[in-house]
Amino acid sequence: MKINWGTAIVLVFIGFISFIMYFVIRMNTEEKYSHDLVTEEYYKEELAFQKEINAEENGNALKHNVVVKIIEEGLLITFPEDKDYASVSGTISLYRPSNKKLDFEIPIALDGSEFVISNDRLLEGRWDVKIDWKYENTPFLFKKSFVY
Numbered sequence: 001m002k003i004n005w006g007t008a009i010v011l012v013f014i015g016f017i018s019f020i021m022y023f024v025i026r027m028n029t030e031e032k033y034s035h036d037l038v039t040e041e042y043y044k045e046e047l048a049f050q051k052e053i054n055a056e057e058n059g060n061a062l063k064h065n066v067v068v069k070i071i072e073e074g075l076l077i078t079f080p081e082d083k084d085y086a087s088v089s090g091t092i093s094l095y096r097p098s099n100k101k102l103d104f105e106i107p108i109a110l111d112g113s114e115f116v117i118s119n120d121r122l123l124e125g126r127w128d129v130k131i132d133w134k135y136e137n138t139p140f141l142f143k144k145s146f147v148y
Helices: 005-029 042-047 049-061
Strands: 067-071 074-078 088-095 104-107 114-118 126-135 138-147
Touching (some): 049 138, 088 114
Antiparallel strands (some): 088 104
16 A cells, blocks of 8 residues: 555644653652642732842841851851840741652751751752741841752
């Protein structure tokens, strides 16, 4: 049996469409290819974005801003030493872009200028840290991405 050009072109198109559909269905059904949104309440957080910008500008205006450093014990977060630690309040949020189940938030409770997050809470990979803190009713924000 001889196949003419028209039949060959139709067969190639059917093969190509089948190939593409196989990968589309596979990417949508397999759990390992599942990716999450950055946040569940995206639009609600977008409305509060200007407050976040103002808090980040307050943090950048400080003489000494928050410093985040990886040490043997875990993640060391150093707050400005010219602040009274008892008056500092807020939260430290660690976000894992690849898996929302690893995200966690810690309230800030300082005994000194340093705060350590232990190794057992952090896995290797990329993390985004967001430190939202207040001092004397002035909001401050520090953001940083790092690979642990």
